[in-house]
Amino acid sequence: MVIVRDIELYSLCEHHLLPFIGKAHVAYMPTGKVLGLxxxxxxxxxxxxxxxxxxxLTKQIANAxxxxxxxxxxxVVIEAKHMCMMMRGVEKQNSVMTTSVMLGAFRESSNSRQEFLQLIRSK
Ligand SMILES: [Zn+2]
Known part of the structure; x- marks a missing residue:
C-alpha cells in the first residue's frame, strides 16, 4: 500500500463561492505503476x-x-474546513467535513481499509 497523507488542499465551494481548505490523504495498491509524490x-x-x-472532489481524485x-x-479521504460554514454561525468555527471514497481492494477488504485509516490517523 502506498499512502500520501496530509496533502494541502485549497478549493472553492461551488455553492457559495467561498474557499474550503484542508488535507487530502491518498492511498493505492500498486499493480506495477507507482506515482511520484x-x-x-x-x-x-x-x-x-x-x-x-x-x-x-473526493470521487474525482480517486477515479483519476x-x-x-x-x-x-x-x-481518498479529505478533511476540510469550509468558509461558508465558518462565516454563517459562531458554533461552526471548528467543524471539519470529512469525505471518503474507497475503490477496489479498499472497498472489498475491511483490513486494508482499517490499515489505511490507522495510518492517516497516526502522528
Ligand atoms: Zn459552501
Whole structure:
C-alpha cells in the first residue's frame, strides 16, 4: 500500500463561492505503476482548482488515481474546513467535513481499509 497523507488542499465551494481548505490523504495498491509524490499532489491540485463540492472532489481524485495507476484499490479521504460554514454561525468555527471514497481492494477488504485509516490517523 502506498499512502500520501496530509496533502494541502485549497478549493472553492461551488455553492457559495467561498474557499474550503484542508488535507487530502491518498492511498493505492500498486499493480506495477507507482506515482511520484508530486504527481499525486498535482492530481489533487488539478481537481481542487475547479469550483467544487467536497464529495465530488473526493470521487474525482480517486477515479483519476485509479485510471493513472490501474491500482488494485484506491482510497481518498479529505478533511476540510469550509468558509461558508465558518462565516454563517459562531458554533461552526471548528467543524471539519470529512469525505471518503474507497475503490477496489479498499472497498472489498475491511483490513486494508482499517490499515489505511490507522495510518492517516497516526502522528
Ligand atoms: Zn459552501
Amino acid at each position: 508530486s504527481k499525486v499532489a498535482r492530481i489533487v491540485d488539478l481537481f481542487a482548482r475547479r469550483l467544487q463540492i467536497q464529495e465530488d 488515481i485509479q485510471s493513472v495507476t490501474q491500482a488494485a484499490g484506491v482510497a
